[in-house]
Amino acid sequence: MKKWDTTGIENWGWKKQPLGATIPTAGNAVDNKTGGWRTERPVQDAEKCTNCLLCWINCPDSSVRVKDEKWDGFDYEHCKGCGICAKVCNVGAITMINERGEE
Numbered sequence: 001m002k003k004w005d006t007t008g009i010e011n012w013g014w015k016k017q018p019l020g021a022t023i024p025t026a027g028n029a030v031d032n033k034t035g036g037w038r039t040e041r042p043v044q045d046a047e048k049c050t051n052c053l054l055c056w057i058n059c060p061d062s063s064v065r066v067k068d069e070k071w072d073g074f075d076y077e078h079c080k081g082c083g084i085c086a087k088v089c090n091v092g093a094i095t096m097i098n099e100r101g102e103e
């Protein structure tokens with residue numbers, strides 16, 4: 001099976017993703033920087049954040065980083081931009097923004 005070449009995927013944008021691409025093996029989420037599928041990205045306002053970690057618990061992609069029991073950033077190499085973190089944040093500290101200004 002042809003291997004999916006993800007070189008430079010962090011700069012691809014969603015339009016360059018191959019249609020119907022598959023990742024044929026399990027347990028390789030760290031190796032495949034699937035954040036390139038994203039059309040929107042979450043951004044966080046540290047002033048509003050209360051470190052409740054609801055975003056961390058609810059992220060289906062384990063793309064919210066935690067350090068010393070506090071919010072420590074998004075893993076944009078794997079975040080798919082689903083927006084769940086923004087929905088569950090009770091204080092409105094997360095906003096979804098367009099990934100690259102593409103329509």
Ligand code: SF4
Binds near residue numbers: 055
């Ligand atoms: S859900 Fe909102 S307030 Fe809670 S840790 Fe995440 S960004 Fe901070």
Ligand code: SF4
Binds near residue numbers: 059061062083084086
């Ligand atoms: S947008 Fe979705 S995948 Fe990305 S950090 Fe938020 S919940 Fe996780």
